[in-house]
Every structure is written in C-alpha cells, then in structure tokens.
Amino acid sequence: MSEEITVTTRPDVERRRGVWGALRTAVATPPAIIGLIVIGLFLLVSVFSPLIKPYSTSVPSCEVFEPPSGRHWLGCDDGGVDMLSLVLQGGQVSMFVGFTAAVIAIAIGAIFGVLSGYFGGWVDTVLMRITDYFMVIPQIVLMIVVAAVWGPSLNHVIMVIGFLMWTSTARVVRAQVKSLRERVYVRRAVSIGASHTRIILTHIVPQLGPLLIANTVLAITLAIFNETALAFLGLSDPTAVTWGTIMEHAFERGAISTGAWWAIVPAGLCVAALIVGCYLVGNSIEDGLNPRLRSSYLSTKSWRMRPLVGRGGDAL
C-alpha cells in the first residue's frame, strides 16, 4: 500500500498523454508550425492593414493597369487603385468572412452532433434527417437565390456558408459522442445521479475540444474558398473589397486580355497560401488525434539490430 503511494510519475512527460496532449504534440510538428506561421502572418497583416497599406483603396493613385514598379509593388487595377493596398485590405474581409462562417458552422454542427449522439432514438433520427437535407442543398444555387431575393451582401454570404457547412461536423461529432457516452466514466456519472446537462458539459464536451479545433481550422479553409468562389461569381457584396471581388473585378474589366496578370495573381496566391496554411494545421491535428493514420503495421520499416560496441560483457 505504502509502496503504491510513493510511486512518482514524471508530470512533464506524463501530461502529454490524453487528447489535449496529442493536440500539443500535433501542433509541434513541422507542417503544423509552417501552417501556424502562415496563418499568423495573414492575421497580423489583415489586422494592421489600415496602418500598413501604402495607398487608399478607394481613390486612384496611379494609371489603369499600371504594371508593378518600385512605387506600386503589385501594380494597379482597372480603376488605378494600388493592388498591394487592395490585397492587404481584401485579406481582412476575406478572413473575417471565413472565420465567422466557420464558427457558425462548427457551433451548429457541434450542437446537432452532441444532441443527436447523446440522446439517440428519435432525437437522433430527426436531427440527422435535417442534416441529410442540408447536405444536399447546392451552395451556389442557394446563394444565387439569396442574392436575387435579398440582394448580395457580406452577411448573406456568411450565413449561407455557415448554414450549409455544418453538416459534416455534425456527423463527425455525433459519431464521437456516440462512443463517448458508452465510456465507463459517463456511465459512472449516470450512476452517481448526474443530470444530462451536467454529463454533457463536464464529461463529453471537453473531450470534443481538439476534434472541434481541427474541424474549425479545416472549415475556415473551406469557408474562405467558398467566399472567394461566390465573390468571383459576383454573388457577394460588390462594394466590399475581398480577395474574391478583387479577382472578379479584374476578370470582368479585361485584365486577362490586356495581360495584366498582377491584378489577379496576388489575390489568388493569398487565398491559396492561407488555405494551405489552415490545411496543414488542421491535418496535423487530425493525425495527432488519430495516431493510426500515421503508423501502419504494414510499413516497410522494421526493427533493427543495435550495432555492437565492445565485446563480451562490455557489449552494449
């Protein structure tokens, strides 16, 4: 008895176990670090864009489609507005739309998933049929309808993306909760007499944290991508400066036929870079949560012999 109690564990190492430990380990991998740096850079730049943008985004400062030069690093667009300032400004709106839509999607998805996974039965049936229904609504078509009925605006874009993207999260969370609620410690909480709210809030939701984080990061990717696509089709607020509208404007005003690549490429590269960054982070978290994705028993590597040092009893 006394021996058991004196067993000391190394907290610094031991603490890394569990779901949150896996998250911390996952974030320390090279792809995740690169992704975090990319996201961080974009966040910083877009937060401080009003301060660091060299020219105004509404008043022309140069000639129409002026090529990149020392004064205008990325050239100018069809209205003679500095591209660099536009791209910096556009990032702010694009990322705001992406993050907000992703948070809405994850919140709805988590609530649907937890309720339907925890209660099962008819609750599950009803919620999952609703999920199925939302899954098959085509986004672009709905957006066209919304834009036609209520007029194109950023809020509508956010809502359409947010209200259509939660379905996959709901499914993933539901599956996870279904397994969590069968865990012994949840059953123990039931046998203590804890209420459903208490069990969900103290025993189930915290376990979902990393899963939701991974899902959020991946959802941001999708949301920004969708926002750009919708804006490019002219379904977003035409007055707002986002990466999508920058490209749309340039495309419409013949940037391609005049060879003004600088009006389209920078915004496109930004979207690509941010999506890759989010994807790297999200994917490493997913791998960290599910180590089976990383290693395989059918791997080509195998155990190896330790090279012999010394002889006889000294051999290591």
Next chain:
Amino acid sequence: MTERHALELVNLNVWFDPRDHHGDKPAHTVKDVSLKVAAGERVGLVGESGCGKTTTILAAIGLLPASATVGGEVRIDGKNVIENGEAGMRSHRWTDIAMVFQGAMSAFNPVKTVGWQIREALEVHGIARGRIAVERTRELLDLVGLPSGSDAKYPHQLSGGMKQRAVIAMALSCEPKVLLADEPTTALDVVVQDQVLRLLVRLSMDLGLALVLVTHDLGVVAQACTRAAVMRDGEIVEEGSVDDLYRRPAHPYTRKLFESTPNLDDVRRTIESPGQTTPLLDVEDLRVTYGDLARTTRRRRWPFVTASTKVQGPVAAPTDAVANVSMAVAEGELVALVGQSGCGKTTTLQAILGMQPVRSGSIRIDGVEITGLGARAWRPLRRNVQMIYQDPYEALDGRLRVIDTVMEPLVVHRIGNDRRERRALAAESLADVGLDPDVLAGRYPHELSGGQRQRAAIAASLVLRPRLLLADEPVSMLDVSVRTGVLELLDRLRREHRMGILMITHDLSTAAAYADRIIVMREGRIVEAGEPWQIVHEPADDYTRKLLASVPSPDPQHHRAS
C-alpha cells in the same frame, strides 16, 4: 542436457525510441534477458503488466515495431536467427518459431473460413498445396481437439475456446520447434482456460515443443509449466522450477507475487456467526429479458410489421438473461457473485443499479422497491447505491483532477454548502481509501498507477456514504501485487462503515478469500449459494465442482493439468 537448446536467448536487450521528445534517451525495456528452453520443456515467463515479458518474446520472433532496437542473440537450435535483422528472421518465423497471440477473438479474418486461414499459412511457406494442404489442415485441427468439419467454419461460428484452439493449430502448421504463447488464456473462462492449458501441455509433450508461456497468473504457470522465470522492470529476477519458486522463493518480489495470489486451499471455516442483521439489498425472483425489449421497441416503430407477425403466431420466445434470481445482502456483508462470462452476473448488477429494465420480480434497497422507478425518482436514491467498475483506466474522466472527480457526486447531490466544505469531505474520503489528499488530489488520472486509480474511483463512490456498494470485477484489471490492497480496502469498508458489498468476480479463489457468502451463477440462474468454506470443500452442485476443478492453483503439487 546438451549445449543445444531449442530456444536460447542470450543477453537480449530491447530499446524503444522515445515517442514524442526527440531528445529523450531510448527506453530500455528488456535488459540482458537470458533464457534457455530445451525441446519438450515448458517455461513460464511471469510478471506484472509493463515488465517487458511480451516485448521479450516479440523480440524472439522478430515482430517488434519499427521503433525498436534489439541487441543480443536469439538462438534456435544453436543458430542465431536475429543476426541479420528482419531479413534473416523471415525464413525462421513460423517454420522454426511460432506464436499464439493474446486475443484469439481477433486473430482470425472474419470473412474467411478457419481452414482457409490455416491453409494460407501452409501455402505461404510452401509446405503443402491443394488436397494435401486440406488434409494437413484437418489433421492439425484434429490435433488440437476440434471436431471434424471445423475447417469449413467461419470464426464467428466457433466459441472463444475453440478459436484459441484454432489459433494454436495455425501456429503449429509449419511444425515449429518453439512455440511462444502470449497470455493464451487471459480472455477465456476458467473452465475453458483449463482445457486450453491441458492442450498446450499435451502438445508440448507429444511433439517435443519448447513452449514459452507468458502470463501474469501464477496459477497458470504452476499448473502448466515445468520452469518459470519471474520478470520485473525488464529483468529476470528469479528463475527456477515452479516447485522451487513456490516453496522456496529466493527473491522478495517472487515471494510477494505468491503471497498476493489467493489460494483455494487457504480457505477456512468462519467461526464467527453473522449477527442479527437487516437485509440491505433484497432481490426476489428477478427476471431480465433482452429479446423482449427489442421487440417492444420495434412494435412502437412499425405497427404494421408486428401486426402481421402477430397473425402468423407468437414471436420466438425471448431468452431470459437472468431468471429466478433471489439474493440478499445484509449490512456489513460482502457477497460474491461468481460465474463464467455470459452467466448474467453483470446484468443482475445493472438491474440493481436501475440501468437495466427488469421484466419481473422485485428489488428492494433498504426497504424501498426500485423496480419500475423513473430516472427522476431514482436520482435521490443513487446516494445509497454506488458502483465500482472493472476498469479503473476507463472509470475516471481523464480531463478532471482526482479531487474534482471525488467532489462531483457531492455537487450533484448538493451536499455541503460551499466548495471548501466539499473539498474537505472529498479529502476525507481520499484519506479513507489510503490516498494522501495533499499529494494526489491535484493530479490527473493518468498520473496515477492502476491501483491508485481504482482507489480514487472507490473514493468517488464512498464520498456519498452509500449503504450498498456494487463492485464489478474490481480487481481483475489490476496487477496481482495491487489486488490485495484493493480487496483489503473493500473488506475494511464493510467492517468499519457497515456497508453491504455485492462483488462480481469470475475468480473463485478471490471470492473464497474475501467474501462472507458466495453465490454461483450459471446461465442466468443461481446454482448454489453458501459460505466460502462450504462452497470450496463441500460443493453441492456439479457445476460448482467443475468450476473449482478448473481454478489453477499456485501450488504446482496441487493438481497438474496433464
């Protein structure tokens, strides 16, 4: 004995790469293990979980993962087979050295017949093809005592014991000289375990196999092996014949292991007669049916379907998981419910806990009838009945500190006015189970050892001061040396706090050592009930006698499984 042993491990070392921190030193899991096994000899490798026994035999057969580094020699018939790493090992694996894995349930591909899978091994190694392979498979299955026709069966059509036999047949398919068995009987019932052990002993003697049996159960080693090696922290601390180890253990660790293994022979007649006590738990004529439930829910969903089946005739009679079960637990009494897996012990416990709907019968706790109570009516009563679960690793929420887990029941039942008061109650309860609240209260479950975890789980049940404690195999997941402590804790609780304890166990020797009364269950019915001494020495039922005969005794002289 000649110099050539069937299997010889010479200074075997295994290191594992650190998992997360690249700067860490590799973990030295197996340290200078040397072991010699002659043909026809059976050697047991005993130790507690994490002592490196499985790693040792995985190294011997070359099945370690890529993160492992191996040093030393593994000689089979005098030839070092691991010299050239994996490439050199492949030709020896299965033809010279074969292995029986722990989980017989998952060792087979569920969509292929057992015969097909054994033939696969034969064909891969080029031993036999076509008709000859079919013949050989039948021969092998016959050898391990499976009925003819088993080769055409799918894994799910075989019972656990039969599957384990089939796994052994597969291991023998290429006529190896050495057979490694990793906890071959751990997942099996006592009765089946006994049969499989007898089979292994017979095979080793008939075929001259060198058998290495890895297990944590000293009883299994004593009954099935000739020699044994005790491992601790990757080292062999003692080696010798099983008789020597049992009668003259040299190392204190060996002695401790044997002392913590309960022995049926030590059961004595209780002299003190239980005083006048009131029954705390009174179960009468309990009946629980599973099939019936499924039917009623279906009726609710598709009324048409059931209407038509009703016309066709009665639905197949649902089988009772538990029937005609009556028992009583008095204050301060420890009652053990013993039986094989699937006999309805856990169902009975779940019914008492109100987690399982009851078909008929009555359950009274402290005089209150609890069958048919709704969830809301149950909640205040939960204070009186608490449950201890089998797996302490699962029963604690890994996200909560120990003190929060222990305080949770207080918060739920609104006991104590503020946080400080609750903290004090929780600390008292922790101290009660032998955990120092100052040291351990702030820890997370994964920072505790298995025994500490089970104690923390008990503390969380104890904090409500329940009258009745239900324990579902409270020690079966714990190491032998920790078991005694937890069982003694339960024993103390019933004496000091006058709790009634109903303990489920499959281990008759544990039950006999600690319980006041033993109830033997079989197929949902109570076969026999009585005091431990009476059950062990004067069993009235054949089934009890069969169970008793299968319990492996740590005394090698007691009865040999050969």
